[in-house]
Amino acid sequence: MIKAGDRLPEASFGVPTKDGMKQMTTADIFGGKTVALFAVPGAFTPTCSARHLPSFKEKAGELKAKGVDAIACTSVNDQFVMGAWAKDQGVVDDIVMLSDGSGVFAKAVGLDADFSKFGMGPRSQRYSMIVKDGIVQHLNVEEAGEYKVSSAEHLLGQL
Numbered sequence: 001m002i003k004a005g006d007r008l009p010e011a012s013f014g015v016p017t018k019d020g021m022k023q024m025t026t027a028d029i030f031g032g033k034t035v036a037l038f039a040v041p042g043a044f045t046p047t048c049s050a051r052h053l054p055s056f057k058e059k060a061g062e063l064k065a066k067g068v069d070a071i072a073c074t075s076v077n078d079q080f081v082m083g084a085w086a087k088d089q090g091v092v093d094d095i096v097m098l099s100d101g102s103g104v105f106a107k108a109v110g111l112d113a114d115f116s117k118f119g120m121g122p123r124s125q126r127y128s129m130i131v132k133d134g135i136v137q138h139l140n141v142e143e144a145g146e147y148k149v150s151s152a153e154h155l156l157g158q159l
Contacts, residue, residue, distance in 0.1 A: 001109070001110035001111060001141075002109040002110055002111070002136055002139065003136065003139060004136050004137060004138060004139055005135065005136065006135070006136050007134050007135055007136075008026050008030055008109070008131060008134050008135075008136065009026065009105070009108040009109065010025060010026050010027070011025065011026050011100070011104055011105040011108060012024070012025050012026075012104075013025075013029070013074070013079075013098040013099055013100060013105070014078065014079030014082070014099035014101060015079065015082075015096060015097060015098060015099065016079055016080070016082055016083030016086055016092075016097055016099070017092075018092055018093065021079050021080075021083070024098075026105075026134065027134070029070070029072060029096065029098065030131050030133065030134045031133060031134060032133055033069040033070055033132075033133065034067050034068050034069050034070075034130065034131070034132045034133075035068065035069065035070045035071070035072055035130075035131045035132075036056070036063050036068045036070075036071045036072070036128070036129075036130060036152070036155055037071075037072045037073075037074065037128065037129050037130075037131055038052065038056060038071075038072075038073055038074075038127065038128040038129075038150055038152075038155075039073070039074045039075065039106070039111065039124040039125065039126060039127050039128070039150075040052050040053070040073065040074075040075045040124070040126060041075070041076075041113070041115060041120065041123045041124060041125070041126060042075060042076070042077060042115075042120060042123060043075050043077045043081050043082055043084075043085035044081070044085055044088070047126075047147050048075075048126075049085075049088075049089065051147055051151075052126070052147060052150065052151070053073060053085075053089050053091065053095070054089070055151045055152040055153060056071050056073070056091075056094075056095060056152045057089065057090070057091050057094055057095065058152070059152035059153065059156060060094050060095070060152075062152075062156055063152060063155065063156060063159070066156065066159040067159060068130075068159070070096055071094065071095045071096065072095065072096040072097075072098050073095050073096070073097055073098065074098040074099075074100050074105060074106075074124065075098075075099070075100065075123075075124060076100050076101065076102075076103040076106055076112075076122060076123045076124050077099060077100075077101065078099055078101045079097075079099035079101065081099075082097040082098070082099045083097065085097070100124065103122045103123070103124065106122075106123070106124040106125075111124055111125045111127055111141065112124060112125070113125045113144075125141060125142065126141075126142040126146075126147065126150050127139065127140055127141040127142060127150050128140045128149070128150040128151070128152075128154065128155050130155060130158060130159065137158075138155070138158045140154060140155070140158075
């Protein structure tokens with residue numbers, strides 16, 4: 001599993017934007033920036049939609065005031081689902097949605113999980129991190145089924 005001090009692996013993401021879908025790499029997203037990244041097991045799932053994503057929408061201004069250049073969300077969902085979720089949650093302009101459709105990034109950082117018992121297949125664990133110029137500064141991985149340390153509020157306390 002990736003840890004503080006490690007560089008994020010190279011990966012490519014489908015990114016829904018207000019101008020359509022775009023392919024972006026880890027370097028495009030994290031290079032030269034401080035990014036608050038959080039991962040969810042699935043778009044439109046209960047905790048992710050009711051609490052996790054909304055915490056980052058609500059705290060976006062405070063995160064940016066503490067030096068965060070961008071907020072990004074990743075999930076093992078296709079870019080069209082991520083785009084629909086961004087529209088549904090009203091975050092198209094506030095949060096960069098990183099589609100890790102095949103789970104390549106989740107596996108590369110060692111934070112993939114098998115959600116087959118819930119009918120969801122391979123997914124990402126729930127976590128958050130602060131990344132500066134591609135280097136992980138803080139990593140917060142949730143215990144299975146919990147939502148505490150991956151919240152925007154917890155990250156704010158680490159800045």
